Amino acid sequence: MLLPSPWRADFPAIAALQRQDQTYLDNAATTQKPQALLDALTHYYASGAANVHRAQHLPGAHATQAFENTRHKVAQWLNATHCGQIVFTHGATSALNLLAYGLEHLFNPGDEIVISASEHHANLLPWQQLAQRKHLSLIVLPLDASGVIDLNAAARLITPRTRLLAVSQLSNVLGVWQPLPALLALAKAHNVLTVIDGAQGIVHGRQDIEALGCDFYVFSSHKLYGPDGVGVLFGRHAALANLKHWQFGGEMVQDADYQHATFRSAPLGFEAGTPPIASVIGLGATLNYLSSLDQSAVNAHEAALHALLVEGLQQRPGVRLLGSPQLALVSFVVDGVHNADLAHLLTEQGIAVRAGHHCAMPLLKSLGLAGAIRVSLALYNDSDDLARFFDALDRALELLQ
Template sequence: MVFDVQKIRADFPILKRTVNGHPLVYLDNAATSQKPQVVIDAIVDYYSNYNSNIHRGVHTLSQEATDAYETARQKLQKHFNIQHAHEVIFTAGTTHGINLVANGFSEILKKGDEIIVSALEHHSNIVPWQMLCERTGAILKVIPMDVDGTLIFSEYEKLLSEKTKLVFVNHVSNALGTINPIEKIIEKAHEKGAAVLIDGAQACSHIKPDLQKLEVDFYVASAHKMCGPTGVGVLYMKESWGKTLPPYQGGGEMIKEVTFAKTTYADMPHKFEAGTPNICGGIAFGVAIDYLNRISFSAIETYEDSLLAYATEQLSAIEGLTIYGTGAAKTGVVSFNIDGIHPYDIGTIIDKLGIAVRTGHHCAQPIMDFYKIPGTVRASFAFYNTFEEIDVLVAAVIKAKQMLT
């Protein structure tokens, strides 16, 4: 497929709107991506034509909804190259998936065990593990970061020991765009017998991970950052762990047999999918996966890399502007500040010019503490952004700087 950004932009109805009298320039893709018409249509189609609860229903609507939902699971299996469809667990999103795993390990870890996170994590991949340590007496250790926003791998190796039971690292930093060396991180952890969870929320709109090749134990992602709807995500759980970990929630669907004397649990994936799921969301997630693959991830990566290089060059030319996260391996995120100006003030002014960026600590406060800053302005790119939009951003940042100094 020839990469035609204007043709792709036509698939996204929201990109046609204006904000404050200006054409929308949407550069907040690290927070959530926009949705193509095919995904919106899939949501409308479900609620208009075959809305029904899934599994066990003998009537036609239930069978149609079940087939569509389970087909979406198979699409995720194929996309991530997962060996078994039952290793694909639908969740409410990345945070839900992480908490599901943390809850399971609360019955496995014991006092003195060690778990490792990185300094680049989103709060969703920090707080659940802190809570887990409080419940179990396990010890949390942190892989330190360097000034360029990359992890210090040699320090990670020093942290690993026979006491290490779990390692949790994001695939890509949401605050800086840094791509972590997860292949090496997984390999070193497994040498010590530790399990690994990778937070792929920020990666999966840019990179197509091969989970069998990675040999990771758990991988989590959210649909809403992959052109899908909010409120649905995926947890890959290696089959061996699915047999080991206890259910996260009790209720319908996750049972094999219930009596007042004893309940037995269903096999994967239903063991971890209690209650009525986000059926429409799961189906639309599958449609979003199809859409992204039609464009092709190799084309997406190539185009977004060129956007990142251009934005980095143009923003770096602004006097007094500092970019945070300058490692060689990055996705389309430029996180920056201008000397003497609070990032919130810049974000507020450029919003008046129709530009959507994110300001603050991006749920990664330890990163901001490392740099001794209150937060950053974060411009994050998707395959439907253009070089012209970056020019608009740069002009707006210059204007904001002039107004605020």
């Protein structure tokens, strides 16, 4: 089946990679960037860079306006009610660390934090560290065979002792959507704070945070075709009001003398120091570009490619998929073949996929695996990319099996 991508030419790096004989299928790690983003970065740097929220001069006003426009676009992308709910961070990881420090004062020894068995280290280690600092218990929700969080277990494990629930929307290893509405309903019944790691989920279209009803939602721009160095923390007003300031410095201060200071509320109170200005402006341009696409056509293309990928892998003897991937990515192992050997042979043939534990070591260990190969797709991939991948896979397996 031929599945060309109508958006491929919008991403100049894809042609550049092809000239280097590289087929890029590591999009869950980071994505290539649209020309619209490159143009916005060039425009910002070529027309006059300036710091934001500080200067009266014209370049400062332009930069501040472009920066705040992105906040507005992110709020629209998430269907947040107010721009003040959008805090710029340096990525999903820094947003989660901000939460784990900023919410620390709400926990008492013996309280419980609930996560799932498939969390990325970014949504595990900050909570693990918090649990160690405050003598809390970290409770891990088990998955069913397909990789989805077991809701019966969740109903047992989310209890009046639970203070916070932190789960990812779409697993970066298993490619399954987690049942967020049901989990959030369980959490709400016990007045539990909720954190959603949207690093992979955000990539597949606009979100309706209002309808979802979580307290916090985080993501990184670079996985959403935007620049690296910037991420987003969305917080409900009441939840943000409970967040203690974590990093201190310029522009987050209301008033300061030598011995004391008071701090601004969100969002600026949580954006100490010079933010990643160009990246924030670039994220705005990326969201403009994404808004111009027909999202249902993008989703249909990605679903068709994913089906082709799953089907092709399932046809190959000895290949075992991890869980039942629904979208965007597939992780697999091959019986009798070490994932590092396979990755090496794929790399030699110009296939850029990931091998290893995918920053989810406990999950891989629980599956009895040291690692797996992950193929992850983006809107610019096409069936030719998959054909090249399968040719390379077959040649590698011929050598290894």
